[in-house]
Amino acid sequence: MNLGEPPPRLSRVTTHALDDRYGRVATDLRVSLTDRCNLRCSYCMPAEGLDWLPTDEVLTDDEVVRLVGIGVRLLGIREVRFTGGEPLVRRGLVDIVRRCKEIDPTVDLSLTTNALGLARTAHALKAAGLDRVNVSLDTVRPETFLEITRRDRLHDVIAGLEAARDAGLVPVKINAVLLRGHNDEQAPELLRWSLDHGYELRFIEQMPLDAQHDWSREAMVTADEIFAHLEREFVLSPASEPRGSAPAEKFLVDGGPATVGVIASVTRPFCGDCDRVRLTADGQVRNCLFAREESDLRAALRGGASDDELAVRWVTAMRGKRAGHGIDDPTFLQPDRPMSAIGG
Numbered sequence: 452m453n454l455g456e457p458p459p460r461l462s463r464v465t466t467h468a469l470d471d472r473y474g475r476v477a478t479d480l481r482v483s484l485t486d487r488c489n490l491r492c493s494y495c496m497p498a499e500g501l502d503w504l505p506t507d508e509v510l511t512d513d514e515v516v517r518l519v520g521i522g523v524r525l526l527g528i529r530e531v532r533f534t535g536g537e538p539l540v541r542r543g544l545v546d547i548v549r550r551c552k553e554i555d556p557t558v559d560l561s562l563t564t565n566a567l568g569l570a571r572t573a574h575a576l577k578a579a580g581l582d583r584v585n586v587s588l589d590t591v592r593p594e595t596f597l598e599i600t601r602r603d604r605l606h607d608v609i610a611g612l613e614a615a616r617d618a619g620l621v622p623v624k625i626n627a628v629l630l631r632g633h634n635d636e637q638a639p640e641l642l643r644w645s646l647d648h649g650y651e652l653r654f655i656e657q658m659p660l661d662a663q664h665d666w667s668r669e670a671m672v673t674a675d676e677i678f679a680h681l682e683r684e685f686v687l688s689p690a691s692e693p694r695g696s697a698p699a700e701k702f703l704v705d706g707g708p709a710t711v712g713v714i715a716s717v718t719r720p721f722c723g724d725c726d727r728v729r730l731t732a733d734g735q736v737r738n739c740l741f742a743r744e745e746s747d748l749r750a751a752l753r754g755g756a757s758d759d760e761l762a763v764r765w766v767t768a769m770r771g772k773r774a775g776h777g778i779d780d781p782t783f784l785q786p787d788r789p790m791s792a793i794g795g
């Protein structure tokens with residue numbers, strides 16, 4: 452990539468910020484540990500699944516830990532979130548968490564998961580150093596869960612949520628996507644259930660990252676519609692705490708202290724405050740969810756690059772980060788990789 456700037460130089464094992472041309476600094480690293488998933492959510496992938504990455508293309512546990520270490524020690528990463536696909540299907544997850552925590556115990560480690568299997572692993576993950584979990588859950592009705600995910604596993608998700616709370620992986624956050632005609636009318640019910648169980652619910656506008664390329668602006672349930680659904684049963688008022696680079700706008704429910712979040716990724720983008728960078732399961736740096744280019748750290752790493760050389764490559768990758776996702780721009784192109792292969 453030639454952006455008319457000389458490549459950044461790092462002296463031996465120097466720290467350097469992952470800044471971009473717009474003054475944003477990435478300190479939040481999303482690490483996808485696998486592109487595989489054990490659900491088949493209709494807004495994410497087709498019923499038959501996808502062509503998964505060949506095993507030899509996926510970073511090994513050692514490679515993941517090394518790259519996270521470079522991010523933390525050399526590049527100012529302060530938060531690491533493990534994603535997928537479904538990260539709980541990665542066999543070495545607990546060990547990866549433990550080794551990443553050992554790099555710097557002050558770095559915040561979290562997991563985005565569908566919670567299948569979390570009932571078995573929550574306590575081990577906590578003991579390994581995991582701080583928090585975000586669980587994807589769009590409904591608390593078994594029949595709607597089956598319809599959306601094509602799997603009859605709601606009971607496992609609920610057990611996983613309870614285990615996360617019992618293990619102290621708090622606050623336990625729930626991320627929900629509303630689909631018109633499927634679960635959008637259930638928004639108040641999901642909020643009531645989350646409040647009753649002590650979980651922090653956030654609704655997320657659906658983004659054009661599905662493998663089937665079925666997303667449409669017209670079909671998407673907007674933040675304004677989410678508010679309208681919730682206000683049938685609740686009074687929402689803006690929470691006073693500043694949002695910072697957090698994607699969710701928080702609202703007090705019935706005067707608080709309980710809150711609900713709305714992540715209006717499409718209709719109220721927050722790209723100007725973005726502090727995120729992504730590492731895919733096959734070792735590609737993506738400076739944005741919607742990046743058209745990737746930087747291949749795996750090839751460099753397997754080719755014998757030093758930590759410094761990998762850090763320089765990573766810093767360079769950030770220089771091409773665009774100002775925003777541009778979903779409303781006529782020239783917008785959906786990325787070739789779906790969400791499950793990018794990491795949420």
Ligand code: SF4
Nearest residue numbers: 721722725739740776
């Ligand atoms: S779309 Fe890209 S720039 Fe915008 S918030 Fe998401 S990752 Fe950041």
